[in-house]
Amino acid sequence: MDPRALPPQLVVDPALPPDISFQLRTSPHFLRMARAGRLMDPPYNLALLLVLPGLLLMILAITNRGVAVVAALGMGMIGLMRWLAVEPTRRATKRRLRLAYEYAAHYVLPEELDYPCQMLLRRAQNAVDVILNSQVNRAGLIDTIDNRVTLPEEVWQIAQRLAKLSSMHAEHRRLIPRDLPSGMEDAFKPYTTALDAAWTSLSRRVRHLEKYAKQVVKADKVFHAHHRLEALAARTPDYQQLLAETVHDDLARTHVRELADQAAHVRKLFEESIYQARQSAGELLRTPLS
Incomplete structure (x- = not known):
């Protein structure tokens, strides 16, 4: 295909610091989200991950159901481990979206x-x-x-x-x-x-x-x-x-x-x-x- 017929590439202000420029260039999805005014989904609530299994544990402990107690502990640990695995990625994602909003005047998307x-x-x-x-x-x-x-x-x-x-x-x-x-x-x-x-x-x-x-x-x-x-x-x-x-x-x-x-x-x-x-x-x- 003739390269002249292809859509243009994303354009980023060359005056930006190299690290900011790199993150913007490699995050076109977040740039489009920022242009559309979208925000990240609410983060996982660590308190809920701990409190809910804790309440369940308390209830089950009162009823002397040992197996259920172990299951409740397992559920809490699984929830916590999942949060620990996902949270760093979410933080990086949120940072990229924040940069897209912060530097909104410093890039031009082809679809604009x-x-x-x-x-x-x-x-x-x-x-x-x-x-x-x-x-x-x-x-x-x-x-x-x-x-x-x-x-x-x-x-x-x-x-x-x-x-x-x-x-x-x-x-x-x-x-x-x-x-x-x-x-x-x-x-x-x-x-x-x-x-x-x-x-x-x-x-x-x-x-x-x-x-x-x-x-x-x-x-x-x-x-x-x-x-x-x-x-x-x-x-x-x-x-x-x-x-x-x-x-x-x-x-x-x-x-x-x-x-x-x-x-x-x-x-x-x-x-x-x-x-x-x-x-x-x-x-x-x-x-x-x-």
């Missing part, structure tokens, strides 16, 4: 976006994945804007605005009647125009990211070819000797010159591709969303 906004966010995430996973990025050749920091922040800013735009789209559809009375169209037009302008701006922003990713892909291909050529360049003396031994002198010199020219050409292509990628990155810096 309408379909067009989902697809736009997915395009932004795909572009960033391409850039961050590229060879030239890992080699530090296009770190003009500190990609590991700047690009996640860029996606976060886009996701926040898309979430707000989706919400306003839904409100807009609820408030504006499908069949407007004659002469009322112009009264509603500025609101529609405002939403369209916001969408256009965000779309342009994502296209900048995609342009950057496209240049990075191109740089990666040249980078790969450049590495291959360097491996061949290390054996240039062997090729020169072969030419000298087997080819007429004038023709040999021509071939040797071609070897040198080709190496210089690939090097130039590589430098140009890196420059173009950095230029594309610079466009993001010149018009920051944050």
